[in-house]
Amino acid sequence: MLEVVVGVALTALLGGLLVPFLKGRIDRRSEQFKSSVELVDTLAGSLWVYWKLALRVAYYGRQGQRGSRDLDLALRLWDGDDAWQNGCEIQIQVSRSKRLLAPPAPQQLDKAQRAVVDYLDQEIDRLRDGGTPDDWQMLYASLMAKKRMEIDSLLTSVIADLKIAGTPRQLGMRLARLSRTRDYS
Helix, strand or coil, rough: CCHHHHHHHHHHHHHHHHHHHHHHHHHHHHHHHHHHHHHHHHHHHHHHHHHHHHHHHHHCCHHHHHHHHHHHHHHHHHHHHHHHHHHHHHHHHHHHHHHHCCHHHHHHHHHHHHHHHHHHHHHHHHHHHHHHHHHHHHHHHHHHHHHHHHHHHHHHCCCCCCCCCCCCCCHHHHHHHHHCCCCCC
């Protein structure tokens, strides 16, 4: 009889304390995972917009005199408030990553911000006043191959790191298994 009472008490104790504790922990991890994915998605959008603005500038720059009007417009868009706001959004997301993501993701994102944003800023500034069509073509080719691959690889790597840490679905299945093993008889 004592074993039954102890068994019921332990089951009630574990069911009443352990499962809610674990559920709360899983819910927090799930919310953190969701926030991390949203952060990477937002950053991805901003990086690709930045890349596309630079691509537009390089595209018209490589056309020489024939593309000079369109190059002027592309440079005005590059220098415009929307482009500056996009660059600001990239910096905000990289900063948020340092508080939200586990290493090495924040370091990867910081490195990418420098490798993409800073590089493009410097290259376009360098070429805007004295770049030849061949110089612009080299930037265009770099954007279409190397920079495109760098951005894609970085984002894929960060998302893979998040999935390795455990998705909310996997964590939820663990909780469901734990809940099914409780016996209230």
